[in-house]
Amino acid sequence: MTEQEQLIHSHHFENGLVLIGQSMPWLESAAFSFQVPAGCRYDPAHQIGVANFVCEMVQRGAGERDSRQYIEALEALGVDYSSNASVYGTHYSGASCAGQLEEALGIFADVMRRPHFPENQLEDGRQVCNQEIAAIEDDLPQRALLRLRERYYGQPDGRDCHGTAQSVGSITLNDLKTFYEKQYRPNGMILGVAGKINWSALKDHVGQLFADWQHKPEIPPLKSPPQHGTCHLPFESQQTHIALAYPGVCYSHPDYYKQLGSVSVLSGGMSSRLFSEVREKRGLCYTVFASNHSVRDRGSVICYCGTSSDRAQESLDVILQQLTNLREGITEDELRRLKVQVRSDLIMQQESCRARAGSITGDWFHFNRVRTLDEINSNISTLTVSEINQFLEQNPPQTFDLVTLGSQPLEMDNNGISPTPIG
């Protein structure tokens, strides 16, 4: 067992809750990350936004605290906290000085197990959800990317958890409680804790907080097919926002590291191909990137570029050209740079208990175990150019889905071939 493995612990409680701990004794702080199996993929199809609304309401009083006492208790402990609903889970996370961890977990145990759902705060809570929906309207890159994910993954995995003003408007207190009763449960819940921790004391404490919580049945959501192709959202903006996706593998797929390697070549650093070709050589944009995106069983590579409208077609053409060129493979130099970058990024994670708490929770969700930083480094450092190129030959970037937001639609055929030659 390596030194890192000794620092990672896990425990399965009988009711299904999984606790993972990573000891980082060089820090003075500790962080936690709860993932509750209450993602918006479990929202009823006509009421998208329930998971997000529940996340808001459970924090408006729980256990012996009302909503003000809840926030004051966290402030008194100096917990820097946040919460959000995503497709698969609702997340509650926080960080503080290590000595405050146990008490902070106790507060969140109340949130998860004993929320009040105060009727007199229902409309305030709904307003908060509506505000979030309204704010996204003004975030143009986000709108393009949300629409792309919605089309690429279909329902329910491509959902925007916020829903619409209409769907949120129809949700009753009873709907929230029904969702809560089904989805807030120990089975399927993951709690990752990292930092200056005492594992055995932590395990006992979490046991006291959660072990008597009853297991509940799981409910599979419905699936409907994705929509592929191109979509334009007309908007009078200075820039056109280009969001592009092509099929990829999901995080737990055996070929994931090879895809990660190929995407890093596109977008991993200042010398990466998209940054270099679209921004550095041609000055077409300020922001351009490609990144891996994954739901549980499917993945994609998503590219984004924001570029002034009169040069948007050229930007799309250059991006498509780079994606096409990727089929021809990557170089030894590119892979060498990627390996150093990954090693550096992983070591940097050792500085942050927050980053580690999030990573170990995410790992458990995708892999049913935690990857040590050594393991990730070893998976990357043993990659070869020929295996990445073989992967790219078998999985060339193609069948692109495109969403554009801006004054004019852009042109691209189904294979991602742009009608105009690259200038």
Place this chain on the structure above:
Amino acid sequence: MEYRQHQLDNGLTILAECNPRAYMSAFGFFVRAGSRDETPEIGGVSHFLEHMVFKGTPNRSAEQVNLELDEMGSSSNARTGEESTVYHAAVLPEFQSQMVHLMSDLMRPSLREEDFETEKKVIIEEILMYQDQPPYGGHEQLMSSFFGTHPLGQSVLGTVDTVSGLTAHQMRDYFDLRYSPGNIAFAAAGDIDFERLVADLEKSCGDWQSFPANRSPEQADYQTGFECLHKPVSNQQYILQLAPGPDSESEERYASRVATAILGDDSGSRLYWEFLDRGVAESAGAGAYEYLSSGLVLTYICCGPDDAQENINRLKRVQNNFSEKGITQKELDLAKRKIASHIVLSSERTESRMFSVGAQWLVDQPFKSVTEIAQIYESITLEQVNDVIQKYPHQNNMTLVIGPRTDLRPAS
């Protein structure tokens, strides 16, 4: 943890907080050059120069610079503000010398004409990007209205017009005014070999010529008022206010930051309970910003257009109550806990330590460790906070409302 410093003969200052237990090393060149040092004709040159620094030197092409940064697996970037430009990188300690030599070389850029014209397009894209993003250039307009003709009112990015009109020659002249070694510090934190750091910097920066690059910062004559920026495509209404606050040398700045946290932190603050908990705004907050001889408090609200007028009135009521009645001991205690916890969490990041070391030099302050800064906040009294609230009432402000509404009025 050991704090070290050294000055080269040409005036370049070297500062380091050495922590042999750190996993990383972080470095930054801190230059006393920003938009307040620009004349209106060259608006945006500091920021444009920051971009050009990465475009190569007599020893390296732009492409080589990017390759080398990636070869070290570095996390590197730069930022330009009203008073400073900072070039920074974090790497594994084994790359210390290589990174120091690369960064030093970058600080004497070629400013090649061809690179200049290509990068100009990137800057214009950056300006256009912000014009599409809330608050749609509102921050720049508000700074300009608040500071009037004072140089702090100039936009950091510049405008499409000023940037389009800039020449490489003008940039060179600006460089020769501000990038004197006496006007620059190299800050380091993390696992640092300090003797080697000094030797490497002596070798790569020791021959930089020194010249006078003084500033004579004047206190701003703050303006108050109410303005509207009509943005029909915006879905939300944005309300921004600037009010005077303590400057970067004032002893009141710590109390002012505590006051601002109590008023406008993103959770548990007065604005949180008035606006966010009730869902009458999407975001609401306040923050203190300090400059040489001037300071300000920014208050912002994002809400639905229908709620905007009532929110303007509500904000005024909150501000009146805050300055008339002051804060409570309980609020002070909670704010201190929050700040103390924040100090511990951020001190664990090597990069954040490097920024702290460099930022203290920028405002000419003697170095304070994490513990010393934590002690200052711990010692703040109720009276000090209430005094600063009285002295700098936020109601006396310049307000800018941005969005679809054209009929909004100052709070009655």
